[in-house]
Amino acid sequence: MRFPSEEDGRGIWELVKSTRVLDLNSAYSYLLLSKYFSDTCVVAEVEGKIVGFVSAFHPPKQPEVIFVWQVAVDEAFRRRRLGMNMLKHLLTREVCSTSRYLEITVNLSNKAAYKLYHQLADELKTSCVENECFPSRLFPGGQHEEEIMLRIGPLI
Numbered sequence: 001m002r003f004p005s006e007e008d009g010r011g012i013w014e015l016v017k018s019t020r021v022l023d024l025n026s027a028y029s030y031l032l033l034s035k036y037f038s039d040t041c042v043v044a045e046v047e048g049k050i051v052g053f054v055s056a057f058h059p060p061k062q063p064e065v066i067f068v069w070q071v072a073v074d075e076a077f078r079r080r081r082l083g084m085n086m087l088k089h090l091l092t093r094e095v096c097s098t099s100r101y102l103e104i105t106v107n108l109s110n111k112a113a114y115k116l117y118h119q120l121a122d123e124l125k126t127s128c129v130e131n132e133c134f135p136s137r138l139f140p141g142g143q144h145e146e147e148i149m150l151r152i153g154p155l156i
């Protein structure tokens with residue numbers, strides 16, 4: 001697990017595409033994250049292939065929060081604690097040393113993600129509070145599921 005660099009943008013895009021459940025953002029957005037937000041993003045690499053990715057940032061008006069945007073693990077590496085370990089690794093970084101809450105949004109139908117984040121809260125011996133974040137009506141096309149906010153913490 002390490003910080004991403006621009007060289008990883010393509011591999012991250014391919015990994016996110018392969019999940020088929022995550023919103024696939026532009027290749028440019030993954031280059032931006034790798035270049036300007038690498039301190040708060042994580043890639044996991046095995047034999048030169050990107051098999052795990054977490055994107056996150058500190059919301060400018062809430063510096064005590066680490067907001068996690070996307071978490072992806074290659075299908076061949078699932079259920080081996082990689083998702084959990086990338087999130088825990090992020091929280092050990094210097095840039096997160098003053099983070100009091102980890103926030104993430106999830107679709108209710110995504111049972112794996114939902115369980116992962118609740119288990120993270122359990123393992124950190126802290127709370128996980130749910131709130132509405134982005135209801136379906138805010139998305140174009142009326143097809144996107146509601147995004148529920150999970151707020152994990154306090155972390156420190």
Ligand SMILES: CC(C)(COP(=O)(O)OP(=O)(O)OC[C@H]1O[C@@H](n2cnc3c(N)ncnc32)[C@H](O)[C@@H]1OP(=O)(O)O)[C@@H](O)C(=O)NCCC(=O)NCCS
Nearest residue numbers: 019071072073078079080081082083084112113115116119
């Ligand atoms: C969600 C995802 C990131 C989990 O990654 P992972 O590396 O397989 O998860 P981990 O092995 O770290 O799992 C940790 C815990 O999460 C829960 N969990 C993870 N996957 C699960 C699944 N498919 N079903 C039920 N629980 C699951 C379990 O409690 C697990 O602990 P356990 O194995 O000790 O029971 C992965 O399935 C994925 O990339 N999915 C597609 C993209 C996605 O949905 N991302 C999240 C969007 S918000």
